[in-house]
Amino acid sequence: MxxxxxxxxxxxxxxxxxxxxxxxxxxxxxxxxxxxxxxxxxxxxxxxxxxxxxxxxxxxxxxxDKTEDLLLAVYAECIARLTDSVSEAMAEVDPDSGLGAVAKQLLEPFFQVVEDPHLARVVWMEVLGVSPRVEQTYLTVMQQFGTLLLGYLRTFAGDVPSGPDMDVDLLATAAIGGISHTAMTWYQNGYVAERRIVVGTIATMLTNIVAPLTNTVSEKRVN
Missing domain, CATH: 1.10.10.60 (Homeodomain-like)
Incomplete structure (x- = not known):
């Protein structure tokens, strides 16, 4: 024994x-x-x-049980890294910062994580077309991330109404769609563009999504 x-x-x-x-x-x-x-x-x-x-x-x-389960587990860890990078940046944001500056501060660590080519390929390529379960996971995660990011940025832009011609969920979908396609293209092109350019470009896009709505609110209040 x-x-x-x-x-x-x-x-x-x-x-x-x-x-x-x-x-x-x-x-x-x-x-x-x-x-x-x-x-x-x-x-x-x-x-x-x-x-x-x-x-x-x-x-x-x-x-x-199968490789698909491992893929989902790996994907979840990749998304956690991306989400954590943004959440940690949120904790460091100066509450008096402008919308554009905040957007850059959140996007900088996000795209720094995207520079891991293995992560980028898993998140934006390998989970697509695998199965309905994986596809639904991808869509849900992307929507949640878009809602998190856009919801936070709206706090730096004043009250933004969800009027009859504007749906916040669709707006979040549009925002994350732009970020996702940019990240995928950046990866596929071998990260040719400097990260600061990518960050500045997407920050401008997000600012342009939120800021005009705030201007509309201000005009209505004045009138």
Missing amino acids: STVSEAAGRAYGGESASDRDDRRRRQLLDAGLRVFGSVGYRAATVRGLCREAKIADRHFYQYF
């Missing part, structure tokens, strides 16, 4: 079962980002992912 215990101790290096599970899952997530972000989701296999993660093939199914 002691021989078996000693052998097990040597094999696992004193690592608990829980820690071992966490480590293997982490290795799979990291491998998923590298593989999906390079050769792509459709070319990925369980064997290839496990080889990249340096774990036995059989361990994959302890954590994920």
Whole structure:
């Protein structure tokens, strides 16, 4: 009995079962980002992912039912990185800043994260057309992010009404659509444009989406 215990101790290096599970899952997530972000989701296999993660093939199914589940888990971590970058920037914003300055402050760390080519490929290419479940996840996440960003920027632009000819959700969709397409194009072009140019351009777009509505409100109040 002691021989078996000693052998097990040597094999696992004193690592608990829980820690071992966490480590293997982490290795799979990291491998998923590298593989999906390079050769792509459709070319990925369980064997290839496990080889990249340096774990036995059989361990994959302890954590994920299929590669689509790993893709969604990797995607969720990518989105968390993007969202956290903006949320952290929000905490540093000067409340007296103008709308354009705030937009730049939020977009700078966002596009800095986008400069990770593996992340960019997963977020804007590999999750498209996989399955209705993945597609719905993508659409929901993009809508939520657009609503978060636009909702925050509106606080620096005064009261913006959602009148009969303006839908806030659609406005958020339009905003995130512009950001997403720009991020995807920037990635596909090899990040040729300087980040400051990308940030300044998208900040101008967001300012132009919100500011005119505020001007309309001001004019109505004056009248």
